[in-house]
Amino acid sequence: MAKKASTKYVCQACGYESVQFYGKCPNCGAWNQMEEERVYGKTIAHPEASHTGHASSRMKPTKLDQVKGEETPRVQTQMGELNRVLGGGVVQGSLVLIGGDPGIGKSTLMLQVSAELHKSAGPVLYVSGEESMHQIKLRADRLGFAGADFYVYAETDMAAIQDVIYYLKPxxxxxxxxxxxxxxxxxxxxxxxxxxxxxxAELMKIAKSNNIGIFIVGHVTKEGNIAGPRILEHMVDTVLYFEGEKHDTFRILRAVKNRFGSTNEIGVFDMQQDGLHEVTNPSELFLEERLAGANGSAVVASMEGTRPILTEIQALLTPTSFGNARRTASGLDYSRVSLIMAVLEKRAGLMLQNQDAYLKSTGGVKLDEPAIDLAIAVAIASSYREKETKPTDCFVGEIGLTGEIRRVTRIAERVQEAEKLGFERIFIPKNAMSGLTGKEKIKIVGVTTVSEVLNSVFPR
Structure with missing residues (x-):
């Protein structure tokens, strides 16, 4: 009997489905994104058929105390930054989604990963739907992988790819x-x-049923989201974003979802002609171009997952030429900047309502944790008073609406990172002093209010 076909309309921006056409998607509000799709009905098997055939190979419900809780085996790569972001290595049978702008270096990263996994773990199959095998070979030669012997396959049909996977067993x-x-x-x-x-869905089935680790490369939209339905990020085990500016050589690999490790981990790479090179000490990299004697600068010890990173926050304040002062933030949350400026005006006596403010975090790092509040406030006050901060000072702390400095997590790791890079003094919340060992060589200043910090850094 022929299968009966029906029609549905699917939003290409968010995946919303409807039986009727809309010019504007009711879910995400996107215009002209609803496209028609044909759906063919499937024959429903009789309930008794579940006792034989394919259903007999399915897993059966098991009591939790009878399930083996063994640690998931991981495969280490030679790229320590990638291992860190993945939570300690690549998990067998996992589905990893890597997103990034076109031309950012996703294919270069995957070629390097394929070459290293093939040497250390076994057969690797690299399937490309964008390049021919000749183009992949030229790229590998340019990156210094001329002797790599992993498998390459230029194909877009999933049926053909599935046959090759079952044949090669990578x-x-x-x-x-x-x-x-x-x-x-x-x-x-x-x-x-x-x-x-x-x-x-087909790749997820292959990964889980055959214990094969699969990396999926995906492009991102103008809004910075991975192109395709939102359910795509929910289906995979790990979601990584490969970020960076095209005119800059540094790239950041960031984990936003990881079923086998912590999220918000980052790995830093330097894109060179011969491929991606690991940056093992990003703090030193982000601070090496600090301009001595310049005002409007402060250094913060921020946590990216389990790694402390020292980053410079810069602020520039100029008298406004219009009725309303302008606020601009790059790499920082705009609402956080506005909140801190309001606290400085109310609690520290800085007249900022007639000042245009421009703030940014250097190195292309996006900072969004509460511990950066104090560094933002010091950078703003430094530019406003036109007084420089000491290049050996570091600032860590969350600012409350009453002007108090509140404690933050992992203070010992932050202090240790600042000491390692040669900083002589660090300002931290006074209530967080109990988390230190007392053996630190760096001078630690415990503070309780933002006014206390400004009076200490900029004595009148």
Whole structure:
């Protein structure tokens, strides 16, 4: 009996489905994103059929105390920064999604990972839907991987890719990129919501049933989100974002979801002609270009996952030429900057309502934790009073609305990182002093209010 076909409309921006067409998506509000998809009904098997056939191979419910809680095995790569972001290495049978802007270096990263995994763990299959095998070879030669012997395959049909995977039985597979893959059950074009959803579901089934680690490369939209349905990020085990400016050589690999490790970990790389090089000490890198004697600068010891990183926060205040003062923040949360400026005006006596304020974090690092509040306040006060901060001072602390300095987490690691890089003095919340050992060589100043900090840093 022929399968009956029905029609549905799917938003290409968010994946919302509807039986009728909308010019504007009711879910995300995007215009002209609803596309028609054909859905073919499937025959429902009789309940008695579950006793035989494919259903007999399915896993059965098991009591929790009878499930083995063994540690998930990991494969270490030669890239320590990647191991850190993944939580200690690549997990067998995991599905990892790597997103980033076009041209940022995702394919270069995956080629390096493929070459190293093939040497240390076993066969690796690199599937490209964007480049031919000849182009992949030229890229590998340029990166110094001329002798690499992992498998390459230029194909976009998921059926053909699945056959090759079952034939080669690789331990790891790289799909570059998911937007170019097509599945026979989805009738829409490559890159559409239906195609991305079907191909990702098929790859998830392959990864889990065959214990194969699969890396999926995905492009991002103008808003910075991975292109395709939002459910894509929920289906995979790990989501990594590869970030950086095209005119800058530094790249940041950031974990935003990880079922096998902590989130908000970052790895720093330097993009050179021969590929990506690890930056093992990003704090020193971010601070090496500080301008001596300049005002409007403060250094903060920020935590990125389990790693402390020292970053410079810069502020520039100028008298406004319009009725309303302008506020601009790059790498910092705009609402946080506005809140701190309000506290400085109310609690520290700084007249900022007629000042345009421009703030940024250097090195392309995005800072969003509460511990950066004190450094932001010091940088703003330094630019406003046109007085420089000492280059050997570091600032850590959260600022409350009453002007108090509140404690932050992992204070010992922050102090240790500042001491390692040669800082002579660090300002921290007074209530956090109990978390230190007392053996630190750096001078530690415990403070309780933002006015106390400003009076100490900028004595009148």
């Amino acid at each position: 331990r790891f597979v790289v799909i570059d990129s998911i937007q170019t893959m097509t599945h026979e059950d989805a009738t829409t074009t490559a890159g559409s919501v239906g195609q991305v959803r079907q191909t990702t």
